[in-house]
Amino acid sequence: MRSEPVVQVQALVKRYGTKTAVDGLDLVARTGVTAVLGPNGAGKTTTVEICEGYRRPDSGTVRVLGLDPVTQGPALRPRIGVMLQSGGVYSGARADEMLRHVAALHAHPLDVDGLIERLGLGSCGRTTYRRLSGGQQRRLALAMAVVGRPELVFLDEPGAGLDPQARRATWDLVRDLRADGVSVILTTHHMDEAEQLADDVAVIDAGRVVAQGSPEELCRGGAENTLRFTGRPGLDVGSLLKALPANTSAVEPAPGSYRVTGTIDPQLLATVTSWCAQNGVMPDRISVERHTLEDVFLELTGKELRA
C-alpha cells in the first residue's frame, strides 16, 4: 500500500541571498499521510513550496507524482491540492463563492454544499473573507485544497489557529482523505498533529531531514523508554538483568524503587512480571514511560529557542 513515492526530493538546496533555507534535503513521501515536522525556520515551507512549483531549486531534484514541478507544472497542478499557510482568497469574496470558484476550475469537483456543511462553513453566510474568523479562514483554505478531488494534498500548518473542535474536524477530514486514497503532505510543529495523523514523519532541522519514520519508529528509535515498579527493597537486580535482553539496564535508584531502561515492548514487560512472580514480588505501581514524539523532536532539534 505505502510503496509508491508521491514525493521524491533528492539533495535539494535552496538559498535566499546568503541564507541557506534548504541544505541538501532528501525526502521520500509515500502514499498516505506524511508529516513534515520542524521548528520555525527549519525549511518546511520552502521545501513544500518547491514541491508545489512555487520556487525553483538551486540544486537537487524534486519529483511530485513523478513530475517535475518546475517544467511540468501544467500537468501537475490539476492533480494536487494546496492549502497555503495564510490568505489565498479575495478579501471581498464569500466563503461559498470562493469555494465554488475553485471547484469550477476542476473537471470533477466535490459537492460544494456537502463540503461546506462538513467543515462547518455554512454559518459564514454572506460574510466576506476579510470578516471571517481565523478558524473559518483556515477551514475555507482546507476546503479549497480538497474540492478538486486531487491525488495529493499539501497542507501548510493546517491546525494552526484552530479551536479544538475545528482542529478535530480538520483531523477527521485528513483521516477520511487517507481512507479514500488521497495522499497528504502536511507541515506542522504540533507533535500531537503528527502523532495523530501521520503514517510517516520527517523531522526537518536547519534545512535537512534529521530523522524519518513512523511515529512509533521515531519514539522507539530516537530515545530509550523506562519501566518503573516498586517492591520490597534489596531485590537481586543482577538476576533480573540476566533475564532481560542485551542493552537493557535495571537499577534500584532508591530502596524498593526499581527502574528498567531500554526498549520497552510487551515481551520485556512479560519478562519483568514473570521474574517478579518467580521472586514472590508484587510489582506495585508498575508504569511504562514511553517517549513521546515531542521528546524525540526536542532531542533531535535541541531545546533552545530559535530566532
Add this chain to the structure above:
Amino acid sequence: MTTTTPGTFTPRPGAAPLPRMIAAQALLETRMLLRNGEQLLLTVIIPALLLVLFGSVDIVDTGEGAAVDFLAPGILALAVLSTAFTGQAIATGFERRYGVLKRLAVSPLPRWGLMTAKTLAVLVTEVLQVILLTVIAFALGWSPHGNPVAVVLLLALGTAAFSGLGLLMAGTLKAEATLAAANLVFLLLLVGGGVIVPLDRFPDAAQAVLGLLPIAALSGGLRDVLQHGASIPWGDLGVLAVWAVAGLAAAGRFFRWE
C-alpha cells in the same frame, strides 16, 4: 460538522475546460470589482459626477460648442483610466498581497488564463461604464460624430496601455504604495491629461509633454473623432500603441507574483 460517505474524496483530478475556467475567473473578477465600494466610486461615481457637473455648469471654458461635446470623450477616457489602470492596479496589488495570485498559481488555471480573465473583467466593466456615461451624455444633449471603429480602436489600445502600466505597478510595489500611487496618478492625469481641462490651457512646453501621456492621447483621440468627426487619429493611436507595448512588456518582465 458531519461525516462524509466513504469514497467521497476518491481522487478524480482534472482541469476544467479552459474556456470554462477563464469565464469563471472573469465572472468572479467582475463581481469582486463591482462589489468593492471604493472601486465603484472610482469607476462609476466620479466619472458620472464629473460629466453631470461640468456638463451642466460652466466651470471650465471648454471652447466652442456644447460643453458636453468636449467633456464626454474626456470622461470616456477617464473611465478607461479608472478601470484598466487605477482599479486594476489596486485590486491586483491587494490580490498579490493576500496570496490570491499565489493560490491561483497552483490551480489548473494557467497564468495567461488568469490575465485573460482579468482583461475580460476590465472590458465588461468598461462596457457598463460606457453605456452609463453615454446615456448621461445624451441626456445632457451630446451629439457625437465620427467613426465607431476608431472609437473602439482607441478604447482598446487605451485599455491595453493602462492595463500594462497598472499591472506593472501592482506587480512591483507594495499593495499600500500601489493604492496611494494609483490614486495619485488618477488625480494628476484627470487634471493634466486633457480630460476636463483642455490641454491648450497649459503652457506650450507643458503641452508638448502632456500630449504624450496615454490619457491625453486617448482623450484627444476620442475628441478628434467624436467631437470633430475625424476618421482615424493615427497619431494618438501610435502614442497609445507605444505605451501599450512598453507597459505590457515591462509588466511581463518585472511582475512578481508574491
